[in-house]
Amino acid sequence: REHFKGRDLLSLHDFTPEEINTILDLAAGLKDGQKKGKPCSCLAGKTLGMIFQKSSTRTRVSFEVGMYQLGGYALYLNAADLQLGRGETIADTARVLSRYLDGIMIRTYAQSDVEELARYADIPVINGLTDLEHPCQILADLLTIREHKGGLAGLKLAYVGDGNNVCHSLLFGCAKTGMHMSVASPPGYQPRAEIVEKAKTDAAATGSRIEIATDPVEAVRDADVVVTDVWASMGQEREQDVRRKIFAPYQVNEELVRHARPDFIFLHCLPAHRGEEVSAQIIDGPHSVVWDEAENRLHAQKAVLALVMG
């Protein structure tokens, strides 16, 4: 655990399979301790700044509550209210915040902005979602799958929908943990080639198989885990109408999941759009574990915070 100290969490690609397991094990331990009334105050006196350039319910609340439960403190920093919004550079912001805080969580558009923040900050920087990746979400997803399936390696995960930030981080999450992943996205909306290539390198080391295609039925066939996400992500609001038409055949519904294993579980990072990427029967049905998944944001992130800031 020692070598986590001071590390950034920008992408799951930067962590070894063993490190990801360490995070998940600690998350499970912290969850258990919290539920048994034995919380860990390993971040007493530590402060996390949380910069938000996009909306959030889960990320904001779970990081803030997580810091509090670990004995620390979290500040919500709306990017528009910071001098960042008036042109102060990311580099200067990083150097100043490093003199006050013990860690920074940031949700923004460009992955390169998060990388720049991390480069100039002397404290850990955690990616709370960019247009490219959502690593904290996928740590929670892996914890949830582990809880429901008893393990990860060898399972098949199907991702149906937009090849977006969640899909990218899932590719790394599956590749690193030995899960097979099949993606079905419409042509032109598939995950980025450079991410797929990196994930395939990760997959080669664990025996995970990564397949990127267009047919949702083939992707879902015999899947243990079925995942989808919104068709138009934050920042793509103007494309909503076009995307609704293109993605219509990619809805996760009763008909599609007939091809999955009978004991499949359904995950969605939320917020969800019933009647678009998922039907109400599925997200509100017996295979859905989305509330456990949302809860696990808290436990997975507490593990990350404890490891990098502790």
Ligand code: CP
């Ligand atoms: N899943 C997720 O990141 O949710 P929020 O946008 O509410 O933080």
Ligand code: NVA
């Ligand atoms: N892909 C979605 C995830 C939201 C948590 C978005 O970026 O808006």
